[in-house]
Structure formats: structure tokens, C-alpha cells
Amino acid sequence: MGLRFRRRIRLAKGVYVNLSKSGSSLSIGGHGATVNIGKHGVRETVGLPGTGLSYSHTIGAGQYQGQAAGAPVQPRQGSGGRPLLTLLGLVALVIVVTGFVSALTH
Known part of the structure; x- marks a missing residue:
């Protein structure tokens, strides 16, 4: 088991600095x-x-x-993700599954 270090420091509401052994990062946002x-x-x-x-x-x-x-940089194939569409798909999936489970229990 390796030693881990992580620390999250709140700068403002929804803005955090994350510190770890491997470096630091900045997070902006909140739930969702x-x-x-x-x-x-x-x-x-x-x-x-x-x-x-x-x-x-x-x-x-x-x-x-x-x-x-020195070689030209080429983006990976299929790297143009669409998180909003994916989130909407997840919402639709949750609604369908919830309705299905509700119908089975009644």
C-alpha cells in the first residue's frame, strides 16, 4: 500500500485548489x-x-x-465529447428506470 497525500483548499464558493504528491490543480464549480x-x-x-x-x-x-x-500534433479521433448531451441522456435514463421500477412495485 502506497502513501497518498491529498488536500483541498476552498478559495471561494465553488473554487478550490487541490494539492497532492503529484501536483496541484484548480477546480471551479459545484454539485452537478x-x-x-x-x-x-x-x-x-x-x-x-x-x-x-x-x-x-x-x-x-x-x-x-x-x-x-517536432511532429505535427494531431487530435485523437472521437475526442469531441458532448457532456451536456450525455447528461441529458443520463437524466432520461434515470427517468425511464425510475418509472419502470415504480410500475413494477405498484
Whole structure:
């Protein structure tokens, strides 16, 4: 088991600095939608609070394939995520499942 260190410092409502052994990052947002800016790029996360369902997508530096120095940078195929559409799909799925379970129990 390895030693871990994580610390989250609140700067303002919805704005946090995250510190760990591997570096630091800045988080902006709250329950339901967060943007995290760190050394691996920008990660946006949307979710349905209280359900455990979320979708996360890396944009920025994490979006490019590793290539030899001097080679042109090409984005990964299929990297244009659509978190809002995914969140709406998750909401629809939760509504359908909730209705189905409710119909079975009555």
C-alpha cells in the first residue's frame, strides 16, 4: 500500500485548489458540473447529484496523442465529447428506470 497525500483548499464558493504528491490543480464549480484545470489538461465533469452518475471529459493537453518531438500534433479521433448531451441522456435514463421500477412495485 502506497502513501497518498491529498488536500483541498476552498478559495471561494465553488473554487478550490487541490494539492497532492503529484501536483496541484484548480477546480471551479459545484454539485452537478465542475471544471478542473491541472497539468494533464482541463477536465469537465457533469453529473446527477445524489445518483452517482456522471460523465467526465478531458479537453486541452490531455486531448492530444503523444508524438515524436517536432511532429505535427494531431487530435485523437472521437475526442469531441458532448457532456451536456450525455447528461441529458443520463437524466432520461434515470427517468425511464425510475418509472419502470415504480410500475413494477405498484
